[in-house]
Amino acid sequence: MxxxxxxxxxxxxxxxxxxxxxxxxxxxxxxxxxxxxxxxxxxxxxxxxxxxxxxxxxxxxxxxxxxxxxxxxxxxxxxxxxxxxxxxxxxxxxxxxxxxRSQILGLITENTFCLAVAGTHGKTTTSSILGHLLYECNVPLTAFLGGICENYNSNLILNGTEVSVVEADEFDRSFLTLSPNLACITSMDADHLDIYGDASELIKSFKDFSKRIKPNGKLFVKNGLPIQGITYGIEDDSDYSVQNIKIENGSYVFDVKTPKTVLKNLQFNLPGRHNLSNALIALAMALEYGCEHEDLAKGLASFKGVKRRFTYQIKTDNFVYIDDYAHHPEEINAVHQAVREMYPGKKVLAIFQPHLFSRTRDFVDDFAKSLSKFDEVLLLDIYPARELPMEGVTSAWLLSKMTNENKQLINKSDLLQKIQESDATIVLTIGAGDIGEEVKHIKNKFSLEN
Known part of the structure; x- marks a missing residue:
């Protein structure tokens, strides 16, 4: 066409x-x-x-x-x-x-130098960092993002048409329409089992994606994944590795070991080891594309984040409210790690809206384990998205499997009241459904009080 x-x-x-x-x-x-x-x-x-x-x-x-x-x-x-x-x-x-949608992306990007970000978690943040780095390096690119990048207040970065940055989405095998020059795989945790049936089929589709890379192209993989490629990781022996991590004024300061050199004292402002990993692979791909070290260091330090990805809505000395899109147990674990690292010893209230009946059914025990790590949990009803209800698959069922002392199932209409009743000083909203629509109400109410 x-x-x-x-x-x-x-x-x-x-x-x-x-x-x-x-x-x-x-x-x-x-x-x-x-x-x-x-x-x-x-x-x-x-x-x-x-x-x-x-x-x-x-x-x-x-x-x-x-x-x-x-x-x-x-x-x-x-x-x-x-x-x-x-x-x-x-x-x-x-x-x-x-x-x-995926076929259109394939058509638009096939005659460009295409950088594709695949993985069950981290696609949107990684592709947003990558798009921002290339933009800061004045690369003539178009970046299609799966979230609103705070630097541009948009899910599209337009600076030319020679280079494209895309999320390679594994849902319904969409990423098999792409033919990238450079690609990465950030993670391959079981997900979308309503499409794949079991985890082995999902892994097979990622292997099929790895074969879509153009001749002389390169594939980067998170260290430990069962696919061959240029490896990256945190504090390990990967080809690209983050070393000497410090936290200064709420930001990460670190070195990056590359196959050729060591980049010293880079700064990145998003919390969480998962975001540090996302920043690393975006940096590695931009380096392989040919960007200069100094431009990349400036770009990393100036990246503001993606809406609904550990987004600070309120940040005062006595009250913090963070919103995050996490909708898989591993993503919730990443949010938990980040909030504990940034706010050790503080009481954390997590408000979670499960996304999809099938995902809740497939990972109910993992969800229960992830959510039980928080001090207090408010659970909303499952957001159905494209699905019809499944018998026995409810938020009450998930709640019954959680080991928290302090947990309850609530309606959205009671949300503000329940937050007010809590003595937690760190509040999180988590989920991929319409919980995002509640963020402004929570922010408005508690900004006035804090």
């Missing part, structure tokens, strides 16, 4: 974080962009401000007339839409050009 011949691009599920980055890209390239989403959000508001026509009721009559022209309209969809979506069925029945 020649994207240059397309005039209109219609998105089914335009409010998704990955979909909206593509929508911004097509707007920047002069296309007429429109779409449907289930509910209004900050993301859809920002797209409307760019001139994108968006509606929230699934009905063919709501599709703009220009996008009903089959000759020059491309329809992009997300696998998260329900099987019985009326508009999507209309486009299928009438033989429109329809592509998945």
């Amino acid at each position: 020649n994207l240059n011949s397309i005039h209109n691009v219609y998105f089914v599920g335009i409010g998704g974080i990955g979909m909206s980055a593509l929508a911004r890209y097509f707007v920047a390239n002069g296309k007429v962009v429109a779409g449907y989403d289930k509910t209004p959000s900050e993301i859809t508001d920002s797209l409307v401000a760019l001139g994108v026509e968006i509606h929230f009721e699934d009905a063919v009559e709501n599709i703009p007339q220009s996008c009903l022209n089959i000759e020059n309209t491309l329809v992009v969809y997300t696998p998260a839409i329900p099987k019985n979506h009326i508009e999507f069925e209309y486009f299928k029945t009438n033989n429109f050009q329809i592509l998945k």
Whole structure:
């Protein structure tokens, strides 16, 4: 398909974080962009401000007339839409050009020098750091991000078209549409078992992805993963390794050993060893691309983070409120490690909204173990996303497996009251569902009180 011949691009599920980055890209390239989403959000508001026509009721009559022209309209969809979506069925029945989000990314990036970030955790933060480093090095790039990067207040970094940075998403094997020049794999923990069935199939798909790298390309892998590549790790014997870690004024200061040299006294401001690992692999890929050490050091120090990735909402001497997208037990463990390292001895309240019935079912014991590490836990009902309820799979079931003394299941309507009743000085909201919509209410209420 020649994207240059397309005039209109219609998105089914335009409010998704990955979909909206593509929508911004097509707007920047002069296309007429429109779409449907289930509910209004900050993301859809920002797209409307760019001139994108968006509606929230699934009905063919709501599709703009220009996008009903089959000759020059491309329809992009997300696998998260329900099987019985009326508009999507209309486009299928009438033989429109329809592509998945991942296929579009494959098309856009195939003629660029592509840097791809794969892994079950860390993709968004790593690709955001990498995009920022390359931007600071004045590389002519387009970066498609799975989160809102604080430095740009966007999920798209546009500085040219010769180089692309993308998240290589393992969900429904999307990353097999990419052919990167440089790629990394940050982690391969079991996830998306509703798609893969078991962990061995997930590992196989990562091995298939590793074979997608272009001739003379390079693959970086976190030390210990069962795939061959250039290794990276923290305080170990990897090809790229973080050494001599110190915490100064809430920031990491450290050295990086590369195959050729040692970079001294780098600074990075995001807490948590997982973020230090993300910063390391972004640095390694940017070095292999050809960026200068001095520019990379400045870029690392100036990276502000990604919204909903250990994002400080309130930070005072007597009260801290952090919001994080963590929705897998390993991600919750990473959040716990970070908060304990930054605030030793402080009482921590975690508010968690499980994401997907299938994920809760598959990892219930691991979730219980991760959540039990916090001093106090408030548990919300499971956010279903694309799924129907499963018998017996509930937040009450998860709660019963947790060993905390101080735990309870609550409704979102009681959230502010329950936080107020707690004597914790560190409060976390965790989860990938609509818990993100509660952040502003919590921030507004407790900013006034602290």
